Amino acid sequence: MKRTNKSVEIHVRCWLEVNGIKFFGPGRVDLLEKIIEFGSISKAAQSMNMSYKKAWGMIEEINALARTPFVIARKGGHAGGGAEVTQAGILAVRSFKRLNKKISLLVGKESELLKL
Amino acid sequence: MKRTNKSVEIHVRCWLEVNGIKFFGPGRVDLLEKIIEFGSISKAAQSMNMSYKKAWGMIEEINALARTPFVIARKGGHAGGGAEVTQAGILAVRSFKRLNKKISLLVGKESELLKL
DNA sequence: TAGCGATATATCCACTTGTACATATCGCTG
DNA sequence: CAGCGATATGTACAAGTGGATATATCGCTA
Numbered sequence: 001m002k003r004t005n006k007s008v009e010i011h012v013r014c015w016l017e018v019n020g021i022k023f024f025g026p027g028r029v030d031l032l033e034k035i036i037e038f039g040s041i042s043k044a045a046q047s048m049n050m051s052y053k054k055a056w057g058m059i060e061e062i063n064a065l066a067r068t069p070f071v072i073a074r075k076g077g078h079a080g081g082g083a084e085v086t087q088a089g090i091l092a093v094r095s096f097k098r099l100n101k102k103i104s105l106l107v108g109k110e111s112e113l114l115k116l
Numbered sequence: 117m118k119r120t121n122k123s124v125e126i127h128v129r130c131w132l133e134v135n136g137i138k139f140f141g142p143g144r145v146d147l148l149e150k151i152i153e154f155g156s157i158s159k160a161a162q163s164m165n166m167s168y169k170k171a172w173g174m175i176e177e178i179n180a181l182a183r184t185p186f187v188i189a190r191k192g193g194h195a196g197g198g199a200e201v202t203q204a205g206i207l208a209v210r211s212f213k214r215l216n217k218k219i220s221l222l223v224g225k226e227s228e229l230l231k232l
Numbered sequence: 233t234a235g236c237g238a239t240a241t242a243t244c245c246a247c248t249t250g251t252a253c254a255t256a257t258c259g260c261t262g
Numbered sequence: 263c264a265g266c267g268a269t270a271t272g273t274a275c276a277a278g279t280g281g282a283t284a285t286a287t288c289g290c291t292a
Binding site: 234238239249252259 | 270
C-alpha cells in the first residue's frame with residue numbers, strides 16, 4: 001500500500017495592518033527588495049512581472065501609512081528618475097523577514113506532528 | 117508629543133494545501149465548527165452570514181482532498197436532511213486550532229520587539 | 233400521498249482586482 | 263531646446279469572486 005499520493009504542505013503568511021488596513025506583507029517586502037536592487041520602481045515591477053501601476057499603488061499605500069516614507073521617488077534627471085528605499089524601509093524589510101523566518105521554523109517543527 | 121495615533125497589528129494566517137490546492141484554513145475550520153454545532157450546512161452558513169453555495173463549495177473541496185471525508189451530508193429525512201462532521205474532521209479541527217494557537221503565541225511575543 | 237426542510241446545482245449579475253493602454257510631467261543631457 | 267527615461271495618473275477592459283435566485287431531489291411525516 002502506498003503511504004501517500006498526496007503531499008500536504010503547511011503554509012503560513014503574516015502581515016502588518018495599520019488601523020485595519022493592509023500595510024506590509026510578503027509581496028510588498030519583495031517589491032522593496034527589488035527597488036533596492038534596481039533603484040527604480042518600473043524596473044522592480046518588471047522583474048517581478050508586476051504592472052508598474054500596481055507597484056506604484058503599493059508604494060503609495062505604504063508611504064501613506066508608515067510614520068516615515070519607505071520609498072522616495074524622483075522624476076526626471078539623468079536616468080529619467082528613480083526610487084530609493086529609505087533607512088526606515090530597509091529596517092522594516094529586515095525586521096519582517098526575521099519574524100517570517102522564526103514563524104517558518106516553528107511551522108516546520110509543527111508539521112512533523114500533523115499526521116492527518 | 118503623542119506616542120502613536122496609529123495602531124499597528126501583526127496578523128498571521130496559516131493553512132494547509134494538498135498538491136498546491138487550498139485545503140484547510142481558518143474559514144473552513146469555522147464552518148466545520150458551526151456544522152458540528154447545528155448539524156446542518158445551511159444553518160451553519162446562515163450563522164456565519166455566508167451563502168449556502170459558498171459553504172457547500174468549501175465542503176466539496178475539503179472532502180475531495182482529504183483522505184477521508186470531513187463532512188457527510190444527507191438529503192431528506194425527518195428534518196429534511198442534515199450534515200455531520202466525521203471523526204477525521206473533528207481531529208483536523210482540533211489539530212489546526214492547536215497549531216494556530218502556538219503561532220499566535222509566538223507572534224504575540226514577537227510583536228513586542230517590532231517597534232517600527 | 234402531499235408537504236416539509238435540507239441538500240445539490242445551474243444561471244445571472246454586481247463587485248472587486250488587476251492588466252493594458254494612453255498620456256502628462258519632470259529634470260538632466262547631448 | 264528637443265529627446266530620453268522614469269515617475270505619476272486616468273480610463274477602459276478582462277477575469278475571478280461571491281451573492282441572489284430558481285429549481286430539482288430526497289426521505290421522513292402527518
